[in-house]
Amino acid sequence: MKIDLRLEDGITVVDLEGTITIGEGDVQLRKTLFALIERGQNKILLNMERVGYMDSSGVGELISCFKEVHERGGQLKLLNISKKIKDLLQITQLLSVFEYFSDEAKALSSFK
Amino acid sequence: MKIDLRLEDGITVVDLEGTITIGEGDVQLRKTLFALIERGQNKILLNMERVGYMDSSGVGELISCFKEVHERGGQLKLLNISKKIKDLLQITQLLSVFEYFSDEAKALSSFK
Amino acid sequence: MSQLKDIKFVDLRFSTSLGILDIIKSLMGRICEQMEFDEDSSYWIWLATQEALNNAIKHGNKMDKNKFVHLVLSTLDDEFTISVQDEGEGFDQSSIPDPTAPENLLKTSGRGLFFMRNFMDRVEIQINQGTKVTLTKKIKGSPS
Amino acid sequence: MSQLKDIKFVDLRFSTSLGILDIIKSLMGRICEQMEFDEDSSYWIWLATQEALNNAIKHGNKMDKNKFVHLVLSTLDDEFTISVQDEGEGFDQSSIPDPTAPENLLKTSGRGLFFMRNFMDRVEIQINQGTKVTLTKKIKGSPS
Ligand SMILES: Nc1ncnc2c1ncn2[C@@H]1O[C@H](COP(=O)(O)OP(=O)(O)O)[C@@H](O)[C@H]1O
Ligand SMILES: Nc1ncnc2c1ncn2[C@@H]1O[C@H](COP(=O)(O)OP(=O)(O)O)[C@@H](O)[C@H]1O
Numbered sequence A, B: 001m002k003i004d005l006r007l008e009d010g011i012t013v014v015d016l017e018g019t020i021t022i023g024e025g026d027v028q029l030r031k032t033l034f035a036l037i038e039r040g041q042n043k044i045l046l047n048m049e050r051v052g053y054m055d056s057s058g059v060g061e062l063i064s065c066f067k068e069v070h071e072r073g074g075q076l077k078l079l080n081i082s083k084k085i086k087d088l089l090q091i092t093q094l095l096s097v098f099e100y101f102s103d104e105a106k107a108l109s110s111f112k
Numbered sequence C, D: 001m002s003q004l005k006d007i008k009f010v011d012l013r014f015s016t017s018l019g020i021l022d023i024i025k026s027l028m029g030r031i032c033e034q035m036e037f038d039e040d041s042s043y044w045i046w047l048a049t050q051e052a053l054n055n056a057i058k059h060g061n062k063m064d065k066n067k068f069v070h071l072v073l074s075t076l077d078d079e080f081t082i083s084v085q086d087e088g089e090g091f092d093q094s095s096i097p098d099p100t101a102p103e104n105l106l107k108t109s110g111r112g113l114f115f116m117r118n119f120m121d122r123v124e125i126q127i128n129q130g131t132k133v134t135l136t137k138k139i140k141g142s143p144s
Helices: A025-038 A056-071 A083-091 A104-109 B025-038 B056-071 B083-091 B104-109 C021-034 C039-060 C112-119 D021-034 D039-060 D112-119
Strands: A002-008 A011-020 A043-054 A075-079 B002-008 B011-020 B043-054 B075-079 C009-015 C068-075 C079-085 C122-128 C130-138 D009-015 D068-075 D079-085 D122-128 D130-138
Touching: A002 A025, A011 A025, A011 A056, A011 A104, A025 A056, A043 A056, A043 A083, A043 A104, A056 A075, A056 C039, A056 C112, A075 A104, A083 C112, B002 B025, B011 B025, B011 B056, B011 B104, B025 B056, B043 B056, B043 B083, B043 B104, B056 B075, B056 D039, B056 D112, B075 B104, B083 D112, C009 C021, C021 C039, C021 C068, C021 C079, C021 D021, C039 C068, C039 C079, C039 C112, C039 C130, C112 C122, D009 D021, D021 D039, D021 D068, D021 D079, D039 D068, D039 D079, D039 D112, D039 D130, D112 D122
Parallel strands: A011 A043, A043 A075, B011 B043, B043 B075
Antiparallel strands: A002 A011, B002 B011, C009 C068, C009 D009, C068 C079, C079 C130, C122 C130, D009 D068, D068 D079, D079 D130, D122 D130
């Protein structure tokens, strides 16, 4: 998985590219986010536009990141999830847990 | 396999792209060449620049085309064979059977 | 010749490895295409299969490279059957919690079997020598 | 985790099909890479294997989709062994002509076994129930 970070209005946008599956992106994503939180950057927007595939390990990973960010008083939101990833979050009843957006500007202003 | 034909100075240059293996390009190549011969276009230069892989069926196919063209009084020559295909023709001692070139202009003028 | 391209049956036994997963993915993609599953169905079939393979590797064989995973893909006119067998100790199916129960919603694991059941028409689990999970998907429109 | 990517052993039985060849090619490419064969060696190993598979499909199983081809890939530290078995009637090895003899030079077939012998370190043929061809390639520099 490719992970790029950019800071927009004090919010870290994490641009992901690839798959979030067992032994692939998962550990890498967690490490990146945990490092961000350590540095106090705890407003995080995960841009999943280029994540084409995610399995149950990936879902678990998202939750693990979500919980960690929240425990540290931060916020983790999702941007541009694909129809299929939305389906996965829907059937696992997690869609109401994650805030998600399809417009970056709106997503960013929601952190205010 | 992709096969493109172009006429240069009365010689048909056959630009091949793909692999010449069992069940792939082989029959297709034969059909194309036989159709050319039927139409009297029996000076043929096979441009193999984009043929990355050929197995023993492919070698057989080349020979079958070669023989057919010769029986009809035509000529079949090779252009831009890769190092590996050259190796294959070398060890099968066919390198001396096929005339081959690495320069199209030279190849074309050799038909005169 | 084109008929001879079809892959009707594959029986694959491999030493525990994650590196083989994307090759199996290509293989299954090819079979789904040839069975004319639409793109979405193929996607979910692979997801379910990957969950079964992950469980075999992780929970069954416990990442032990000296153990094997046994995958069988078999196609009929109207259904695709995938079985995944490991050399592990099995597990108690009745003790598997429902991942959509409120107290489990934020658990970081426990959704693999749920996905398999969601996306396949039939999921059978046999525990004998290791765990064998059999997934079946019918071609849309075929009588069930 | 990276070690768990390695593919040590694969045992693949498939219904006669040409469509599976490029998936086997990817699989072998992966193994060759992991064994650190250079690009040229990998190329010739695949060529030899493909010749064996073609023979199994064409001459052994005579394109019969109800017959199976059995491929086993096994890796040791210093060698890669590939065996290909079919369900055919076998053949008389002593009657196979040398494709480089002048009278055979322009034959349109008969170079498959020759390629296998040329590019592999060892080629063994056992004819029992069908033909089993075992190809071995040593890692460069390892004692033979
Ligand atoms: N092949 C298997 N061998 C042993 N235990 C298994 C196997 N498959 C599943 N399990 C058990 O069932 C549980 C639930 O599996 P699953 O729903 O796939 O979620 P997860 O793999 O995320 O835990 C696993 O945690 C494991 O205890
Ligand atoms: N697996 C097999 N089963 C039966 N016959 C075989 C097999 N492999 C090779 N042969 C016989 O050996 C001959 C030579 O094989 P080969 O050198 O691969 O060239 P080709 O396949 O082009 O004929 C074949 O024509 C066939 O008669």
